[in-house]
Amino acid sequence: MTIDLLAIILTLLAALLLARPVGRYVASAFDTEKRSGIDKLFAPIERTLFAIGGVRTANQTWKQYAGTVVLLNTVMIVLVYLVFRFQGSLPLNPSQIGSMEPTLAFNTAISFMTNTNLQHYSGESGLSYLSQLIGIIFMMFTAPATALAVVIACMRGLAGKPLGNFFVDLVRSIVRILLPISIVAALLFLLLGVPQTLEQPVTAHTLSGAEQQIARGPVASLLSIKELGNNGGGHFGANSTHPFENPGALSNTIQMLLMLLLPTALPFTYGRMVGNPKQGRVLFVSMAMIFVLFLGVSLANEYAGNPVLSGLGLAQDHGSMEGKEVRLGVAQSALYSVVTTASETGGVNTMHDTLTPLSGMIALSNMLLNTVFGGVGAGMLNVLMYAMIAVFLSGLMVGRTPEFLGKKIEGREMKLIALTLLIHPLLILAASALAFYTPLGQEAISNGGYHGITQVLYEYTSSAANNGSGFEGLADNTPFWNITTGIVMYVARFFSMVTLLAVVGSLAAKRPVPETAGTFRTDNALFGGIWLGTTFIVGALTFFPVLVLGPIAEFLTLK
Amino acid sequence: MMSTKRSMITSNIALQAAKESVIKLDPRAMIRNPIMFVVEVGFLITLLLSFVPDAFGGAMPRWFNLTVALILLFTLLFANFAEALAEGRGKAQADSLKQTKKDVPARKIAADGSPQMIAANQLRRGDIVQVLQGELIPGDGEVIAGLATVDESAITGESAPVIKEAGGDFASVTGGTRVVSDEITVRIESDPGESFLDRMIALVEGAQRQKTPNEIALNTVLMSLTLVFLIVVVTLPFFANYLGMTLEIPMLIALLVCLIPTTIGGLLSAIGIAGMDRVTQFNVLAMSGKAVEAAGDINTIILDKTGTITFGNRMASEFLPVGSHRLAELANWAAISSLHDETPEGRSVLELMKRLELPVEAALAVDSEWIEFKAQTRMSGADLVNGQKVRKGAVDAIKRWVLEQGGILPADLDEKSDQIALAGGTPLAVAVDRELYGLIYLKDTVKPGMRERFQQLREMGIKTIMCTGDNPLTAATIAREAGVDDYIAESRPEDKIAVIRREQAEGKLVAMTGDGTNDAPALAQADVGLAMNSGTIAAKEAANMIDLDSNPTKIIEVVSIGKQLLMTRGALTTFSIANDIAKYFAIIPALFVLAIPQLDALNIMRLSSPTSAILSALLFNAVIIPLLIPLAMRGVTYKPLSSTALLRRNLLLFGLGGVVVPFLGIKLIDMFVSIFL
16 A cells, blocks of 8 residues: 555656646647747748648737637537548448447547547447548647647736637647647557557467457557547547456556646746746645545545445455456556546546545546546636636725736626636536436446436536546447437537637727736735635535435445 | 715615615516516516416416515615615705705896896806805806805815805806805806706706716626527427426516526616715715726825825925034024015924924024015015014025125025925025025925825836926935825926826826816816815816815825725625625526436535425525615725735635535525425
């Protein structure tokens, strides 16, 4: 156990050490004012791409920026939908996999474009290599690149600069950040034994003489961007529990570092871009505190094991091993479950359905809050929204109209934020209520009672937070689940991007208010505390009643 | 300075407010406050259920439904009462103002010069009226002839009459005030219904009260939270049904009402009205709530030096003999020249003598001829019976006078007079015939306490700029002495506008005071323009606040009131939202504990039973509103501190307090309620 904890501490320490330099790198990669070495290296590639695409690179207004985001993403969804629908007749399909059913294709296309990667199909048997490459891997780059672009545009706006151009930011995200890092990571994974091939599955003859098809494919390339881009969709249905997708302790650690890399870096990027590094640091520390608290609860519960099994006389000395990979163990599984939900990646190395009730609740809570780092870009957007709510509610207590980064927060901004605040609980609770109401939804629940509540809640929360991990155990590949989760994912993703771009656009148009001794400070520990309080009371307490009926009731009745 | 004539809440107002709070239950009025409207809908449903308990298939007993309905009714009444109470003070004041307006006769002077009695409400702009001793002035206007003392207490509350005369800055009169002595002829400047009194009545009555920008923004957030909790409560039965539980409708309504921010929702408009009212009670008339809110955001205050920062009258503070003359000699002559001098400067010379305990040879001045100050000569004094001529006045004027008579100027004269100017003072020279004795150091004294106040303002992040017509040297000295951040010397009216624009271009909000017609453009340009009631009509129309006491220093207090208004809103919002934690822990276990007994572990307050827990939480929710009414009316105590210090204090009080108080309160109520259950 000591070694396990030491491994966790070292992993988190490594993530901590990487966050600041990566954050600064991201900031300079998107700096359109100063030319740096990064520009010398990448600008020619980008210029060529813009020339080929005939892209105009002028600054956009918030409306143009948001419009481009939604339109381009929707076009990509349609294209990939068509690829999935006709993959049976398209090339690169050595295993002769058939075309996808419409609702599943709808769900899958949205799922990958929204950075969710809720996989209602099973990876290795549901998609042709063509679908994997131009459907899945293509979107695994463009989806996080979209969110990264949007959050960078917001940061520019908050800094009082023009928002920039979505095409430029999208291409920069991919060329300067996602591609270089994922190439290095893919090579590392190759070294650790992850396959990368377009050959058909291997046929193996077992000792008992049976014939077995062992699936393989372009796994290493997918794996790196799956984690780095907080995508989470695995090549294999079993995701990172599969030995080809997660051969051992080292690959497990690298995966977690990749998941945390951009989400933890963005607060520092933010601090640098808006010219207030302290504020970025305060937000980072606040999020890190929730993360550590959640990890502690999760670990304690997993180590404590399952009281029912103890009652049956089964030893729980190593904690709750149900649903876990023996080669990874309790600590690495619990850590992975917290990391994958905090970063809204959604890859799994353990079955979340089998987590002890409170650890399951922690995974769920990460997604309900969606502000414990959160997915690339999208998480930071949420964090900034809560920062503005915190400023608005308690900023009044210093006797001034609340200001955020020198801009007054007034009616128009609060209207947009109020709408955004509404959408997360509305999507999760209304969709879950619908699922409980119709037999179409209820039938999918494999495990009744309180656990069933958690299964359904988890599925929609994972969709709304664009996480994509499943609580599994839910028979979700039905038209009902495909369509409802598809809608939830799409709305959750783009609604808040548009509203928050609108907020930033509105703030950017205001004249900055000079900072004085009377200004509400947003870069000290006190503000960190207020941010935490707001996030918990406004964000989390909303879900307290349903959490009581789900994991908390399960925990209290599990004897 | 603050007038205390306006009474605090009387039992009459409270009674009226109690009536109003019932009238305000009208859903058409209620819907303007969506949070309380939700409570009203909850009330109506539970009321129905208390007569037909199984209307929606529920099984809750009649008494429980009725109790919930009653508690909700009182929650509504309490919120309405808060609003009515806040409005009440203004209404009472408006009523007394309306008394002043009633049936005033006016003596209109027709074109042919003949007087004609008509009713005041028939007067039009441009009409000429004559007002005799003891009569009420029938409308706002400008004195065009005569001089009178006018009692303005009906409007300002100040009983000492003021002098009004034709021409200059004391020519404007307000309708409804009374001429105490003499008579004046007034040109009416307002049409019926648009007079100052009309506007004042409308303002204090709150008839045209519009929600302020910050109030609208806050309301949006509160509505959003209400909707979030509505979603939570509406979807909850679907989760529960899946588990085979039935959630009773009154229970769900109780949960909803407890979670939505009813505390701040019920008090929000009362806070706004009370904030305006505090300004009014402070004898400042704010033209809109927006102006009061803007006052809280002020970054820069522009203040006139004379009358605001300093007393304005230059006082003798020192005698400086020149050449071979001694102090006592100089002082004696200075005093003799001032014996008949009624100007503040002259009197201050005699006061200084007294203070320094110097003797005056008053006998010398007996039967002397008094020479008055004239702008041409710029000196005054006396021609004594013995033929000596004593003069005191501007240094260069006295110098010329002495030289004309063939006198010689002492060598150290210029040096000493420059010293005085450098130190921010004004030198007066004293001479007798050909002999120049020395200088009187006239000093413009900074009002006591101003320095400390500017220091406080600095800590609040507010910059002060002093405007003065003085030369740069004098201005710099006073600025240093008073501790203002910046000054404009030799300032002309257009300089003020330039400074305001410069500050506004940096994103700052600027406040200023003024009274003259030439201040009007600047008053209009400033975010908060406070005009003096004694000032001209143009100034009063350009400003968005009028100080009825005509005390320019009050701008500083107005800023505090604006801040206090915003703080009170923020504090009660924080308190209201923080309350939710305890309410969750009271209601959620109560809601489910019958179906899942293990959930009793969440009943951390150890409330005695599910029904008692729900009723206690609801009762707390209702009772906290009247308990907070005094705070909403009075406002959170405001101390000029830095933002971080203020925030820490308020957060501790209202944030942490908001978390802890309901735990204690609900537990206490539960102990009481459980006796009856």
